[in-house]
Amino acid sequence: MERVDGRQADQLRPVQIQRQYLIHPEGSVLITVGNTKVICTATVEEKVPPFQKGSGKGWVTAEYGMLPRATGTRTQREVTRGKATGRTMEIQRLIGRALRSVVDLQRLGERTIWIDCDVIQADGGTRTASITGAFVALKDACRRLLKNKQIQKDPIIEALAAVSVGKVAGELLLDLAYEEDAKAEVDMNVVMTAGGRFVELQGTAEGTPFGRDELDAMLRLAEKGICELIEAQNQALAESAQA
Amino acid sequence: MERVDGRQADQLRPVQIQRQYLIHPEGSVLITVGNTKVICTATVEEKVPPFQKGSGKGWVTAEYGMLPRATGTRTQREVTRGKATGRTMEIQRLIGRALRSVVDLQRLGERTIWIDCDVIQADGGTRTASITGAFVALKDACRRLLKNKQIQKDPIIEALAAVSVGKVAGELLLDLAYEEDAKAEVDMNVVMTAGGRFVELQGTAEGTPFGRDELDAMLRLAEKGICELIEAQNQALAESAQA
Amino acid sequence: MERVDGRQADQLRPVQIQRQYLIHPEGSVLITVGNTKVICTATVEEKVPPFQKGSGKGWVTAEYGMLPRATGTRTQREVTRGKATGRTMEIQRLIGRALRSVVDLQRLGERTIWIDCDVIQADGGTRTASITGAFVALKDACRRLLKNKQIQKDPIIEALAAVSVGKVAGELLLDLAYEEDAKAEVDMNVVMTAGGRFVELQGTAEGTPFGRDELDAMLRLAEKGICELIEAQNQALAESAQA
Amino acid sequence: MERVDGRQADQLRPVQIQRQYLIHPEGSVLITVGNTKVICTATVEEKVPPFQKGSGKGWVTAEYGMLPRATGTRTQREVTRGKATGRTMEIQRLIGRALRSVVDLQRLGERTIWIDCDVIQADGGTRTASITGAFVALKDACRRLLKNKQIQKDPIIEALAAVSVGKVAGELLLDLAYEEDAKAEVDMNVVMTAGGRFVELQGTAEGTPFGRDELDAMLRLAEKGICELIEAQNQALAESAQA
């Protein structure tokens, strides 16, 4: 079976990570994965939510949005609906949880880093691209805190990236584009550290349940993709070192 | 390490499934797992959401709620907040998706089964207890449709149950109670069919990422738990056969 | 005219009051009146609303809800509508007002007791069952405050219960079931103390206005019902004395 | 005890009912009761709510509002809060129910009459003034339907008015002004027909419960007030006969 864009089953789409994309935020990235484009920003706020007050620890939280015409047909704005959809809630909770798992909140001190991921163009994998891009924005925000001597040690413990894998027409594929995702029998999102350990694993059988062997094969695909994404992050972070 | 209630690491809490708990719904169950108690109902509605109209296929959807004092301290009603929390959204989407994966929507015909899971008392594992209990309520609603000759064949393809597993103080445990869940390093919810295949797999590292070996061990624990839960469902469904 | 369940015109439905129904709340009751079942809980919170701050007085407030399939056809969740219905508002204001009328807020001190009444199964008279059950939950919460020496004197001045009366097909009836209520010409809810004095009186002519003589006869019926309900409360409170 | 404005215990405040107060509505009244002023309008809409469709019957419904500075201190607009208060809900349900009880919905035909009561200035008794004034606006709207031959017979069966009574500092009073209402021990609203029968009776013990004898005495006061209010309605309706 040929993939919609001619890729191999275990091949990522082309990835670009453009740092310092915006002038205002403490960290800002435009991540492009195939046709999926997400603006990820990191904002430092010098206070924490009530449950962290007085703990000496900071917080990392995320919000996710999508422009109305990021999609093939126009999506109604959430503000017009009056509330976020369940999908948005699920995604932003995932992004926040994933990033917190590689941050030492003690080292961050009593401040919050807000991550905003806004999808400019969607073609599948927006939540995984958001996590991968947001990590770089978060890193830049931490570098600035270090440079300004607001913190002593980098609170980021380890790099992290995310990718989707799935089963489409009986075949296991890495990094599903929208067209593949829409007909996938199994859809799995994996968030993994540079050290190859799991941060988040969310697998869903859309139609037929999947067996243990398929799970194993999908996790191998995901691991390969994550390695390449972390490589792309490292290159971006190295380049902008002089910026 | 002794567990909070003296259980073995691989032991479920006591499970009871009481069918026909309420007089009005087409299917209704009170499921008790340790101190967690959930009322699960199934309601048949003779119409489908817009996206299924004219398809000849039905739909299964779920809503989840919690009484204010299901919890140790009072939780504000969601209607007072004006909208469901992200947690509620996430859980009800999970319940609906899981149940749909074992239903043949064609056999169901153009009707919707609404699943309502309302937590009366919470002590960890409310989402997995909801799925396990809701399956039985759904089964009863389908039996009634069959008995009334509204449908010809049972739309339920296979039984399904759900359980949590996790890593607490370095140890892998089956079926976490609230106190364990609150300090878990890894928390994983597994939805599995009677045939041992995955319907949903959601693993989250709360603090430190987890390795492949830990994943494998947790999946073995989950499989054991699911077998016992499906056994409990079968007994309940057999008992009420004469009711 | 025979009543739907064979009762006499002046006969209550069977009443059960199960105390300590849940493990978490300071007071919790499952009250059953015929097929109507309501979980009533009392929660003690160590603060008061802004208008009571610094007054040395406490507050009692109530919220009311209904599970979607408490009713014959499924009722949409209020959180999905985005706000409570007028009916819910009216009922919860009534419950709070009624209970406050028998509480000495000075003795309670600057704390709030939250009453939550959640209807598990509805067959008419849910607001009156809520008040009757909530009184017992409130009593248990006060007993606990006394036992813990958080207060010196029981803030509850007098017992209180509630019942509906009405005129159906020209006949005056005590304690209307749903089927009776739906076709009632007059519907009246009475909240009365153990001493036979009125706390709340709400009579509504659904179709034709009612005369003074009918009012008098309905009040006599209500008084009889209230006496029996207060007797049931006393028995429940005596039983659990040793619990 | 002297009343705040020097009235006798059984004396109404001065009442004025100005018809055709606005140019657009089918019926419109400015009712003044002491310092309380309410604009009541009746709007005819040629459709009915879903539950009346095809029944051949009409509907009467009411909404109630208050200008922010109708009150001594500014009240926040309900649209700013995002939803109506429980008080508003309760009042508008009462107004609609009361008016429907004297309307033959069959004669009205499949159309809705919307009653809007907007309080311009509040000094106690706004809900009872609203009902008394709205009756006149409703009457005018029905007269217009008759005049235009949209209906054959007047759907209004009988006149109706409303008044408050209460117990203040141990004394029973008719038609409480705000200052009296604020310290009332018992507060009762009575809606009664010209024929002296009850449409609605809502009595609340704010502090201490009230006995049967007090109820009887308050009902006598209310009856006297209602008679005088119906007399005022009749005069207003007679005057404008030539308008």
Next chain:
Amino acid sequence: MERVDGRQADQLRPVQIQRQYLIHPEGSVLITVGNTKVICTATVEEKVPPFQKGSGKGWVTAEYGMLPRATGTRTQREVTRGKATGRTMEIQRLIGRALRSVVDLQRLGERTIWIDCDVIQADGGTRTASITGAFVALKDACRRLLKNKQIQKDPIIEALAAVSVGKVAGELLLDLAYEEDAKAEVDMNVVMTAGGRFVELQGTAEGTPFGRDELDAMLRLAEKGICELIEAQNQALAESAQA
């Protein structure tokens, strides 16, 4: 072309400004411009919004509403919609901005004046009538502050009024009534001081864009109208001097 009410192209509708219309507010006006009637109130609150705290300066803010039957067909209440319409938002922001431009916030001190403009009857020009009437209510509130020695100097720097001009069927007209406004090709609202300077200028081409010469002619019409409105304000303020 004859105007709908026989006026000249450059003629205002009859204007009345009734002060002290309500008993509670610090300033209250009923302004009538033809058939348009607006109640304008000014409320003094002894605090400022967060952004003014500690600045020594006050604030002036406005809210705008419309009774459901102010209009020819009934308009749904905004609270029922759940939020203010864009039109309401636009108008109330305009009123607040306009009034602030003639107030010395330093002289006002750290207090807020709330302006409420509620349209009782609408026939075009409700926003300009609101501004013209609100100025008088604001003036009265300031006079009271001066009289009570809460402030030392009148914070109002200069008088201000507002009027609409437009192009209807090719002709330029002053003070459009609703029927004219509905078919206007250009609609312009002008807020101007007694000294003939602009505070706000909002011109909109509904169909065809307008040229510079038309703009000039409309501004001349507006200036004439504003002069007459300020004259009416002055008369009202003089009359009530003795009140």
Next chain:
Amino acid sequence: MERVDGRQADQLRPVQIQRQYLIHPEGSVLITVGNTKVICTATVEEKVPPFQKGSGKGWVTAEYGMLPRATGTRTQREVTRGKATGRTMEIQRLIGRALRSVVDLQRLGERTIWIDCDVIQADGGTRTASITGAFVALKDACRRLLKNKQIQKDPIIEALAAVSVGKVAGELLLDLAYEEDAKAEVDMNVVMTAGGRFVELQGTAEGTPFGRDELDAMLRLAEKGICELIEAQNQALAESAQA
């Protein structure tokens, strides 16, 4: 006085208009005006709002949004607030009205063009940049309708652009950057056609009212800016002719 970025008083910031910025929409533009960046898209929908149904005419409507970190400090998402701010409402109404004024809705036929303007980076003038960019996206959407023969004649009658002018520290300036806008005494937005006629004129005195001579001078500045913006639009539209 030197401007913040060294510009002349009558000089625009550098303008870039990048067409076909996104793959999904029928028209999409990234417009850059100095540091202000807005994504403008045009979406064709084959239906019209209720008030246009059966008229044979189409509709053009606009929505406006801003990413949270488009601004110097993070702005809360409107969906989190639960509703759009008054500012957003005002701006999107302005954009829609302005574009409709140059569209022949009859030629468009019964379809809606949705304009979405999302600010990626804000530095003053976001509403005028939105209009200028949206015109180009709208033009592209119309070209596509023409190319697909869905319409016969271009519904766009004339080009249109928008710019701000203002008075800062006593000097009249063209195209205010954020820093200038924040301290402007007068702020005016002008929407004008290629033919030099006004579509919309909104001038606001932030502090002190402005005179007729200042108005005239500001309008001359605006006219100069609009000419240059329309030139930029024409170049962009010519370039992409071959795309």
